[in-house]
Amino acid sequence: xxxxxxxxxxxxxxxxxxxxxxxxxxxxxxxxxxxxxxxxxxxxxxxxxxxxxxxxxxxxxxxxxxxxxxxxxxxxxxxxxxxxxxxxxxxxxxxxxxxxxxxxxxxxxxxxxxxxxxxxxxxxxxxxxxxxxxxxxxxxxxxxxxxxxxxxxxxxxxxxxxxxxxxxxx
Numbered sequence: 541x542x543x544x545x546x547x548x549x550x551x552x553x554x555x556x557x558x559x560x561x562x563x564x565x566x567x568x569x570x571x572x573x574x575x576x577x578x579x580x581x582x583x584x585x586x587x588x589x590x591x592x593x594x595x596x597x598x599x600x601x602x603x604x605x606x607x608x609x610x611x612x613x614x615x616x617x618x619x620x621x622x623x624x625x626x627x628x629x630x631x632x633x634x635x636x637x638x639x640x641x642x643x644x645x646x647x648x649x650x651x652x653x654x655x656x657x658x659x660x661x662x663x664x665x666x667x668x669x670x671x672x673x674x675x676x677x678x679x680x681x682x683x684x685x686x687x688x689x690x691x692x693x694x695x696x697x698x699x700x701x702x703x704x705x706x707x708x709x710x
Contacts, residue, residue, distance in 0.1 A: 583636070588708035590633035591698075597626040598695045605684040605691075609677065616680060619687060620663060626691075627656050630698075641705045648701040655694045662686040 601622040608615030634642070634649060642649070662683055669679035702708075 583638070584708045587633075587636045590629070590636045591702055591707050594626065594629045594633050594698065595695065597622065597629045598691050598698075601626055601691050602688055605688040608680055608684050612676060612680065616666065616683070619683065623659065623663070623687070627660075630656065637705070637707075641707070645701055645705045648697070648704070652694065652697060652701065655690070655697065659687060659690045659694065662690065 601619065604615070604618040604622045608619050611618065630652065637645070637649075665686075666679050666683040669682070670676055
């Protein structure tokens with residue numbers, strides 16, 4: 541072998557030896573790259589918590605509609621408080637969204653807000669029915685039915701929107 545071939549061979553052996561040494565060191569100090577930043581993980585967790593809170597408030601509202609007839613005016617008050625909590629939690633939920641999620645889901649979020657407005661109108665209809673002399677029990681039964689059915693549809697829309705916006709996925 542000539543000197544040039546010998547030099548190349550030695551350089552290759554040193555390179556291979558160096559790579560082997562580097563590989564052994566990397567086994568001692570594994571390099572881990574986090575899948576997401578701490579901020580992203582916290583934001584995703586906040587979104588999941590806020591979404592679960594909204595879902596819980598829908599269940600509370602639906603439970604209050606089932607028992608409202610037993611309590612008359614107190615039943616109405618219970619449904620009103622549950623509805624207001626739902627609206628408050630939904631607003632808090634929307635505040636956890638990223639700007640991209642808010643922009644991408646703007647139409648769906650507007651529809652969800654409009655859905656809450658429609659549900660709130662059911663309370664106005666109840667008050668008008670009672671003021672017009674209709675039976676309080678019948679008006680309350682109608683309000684309960686409308687809120688239960690409407691909140692079920694609203695929750696389906698929320699779940700679909702949340703999935704599409706990848707809420708809490710981080």
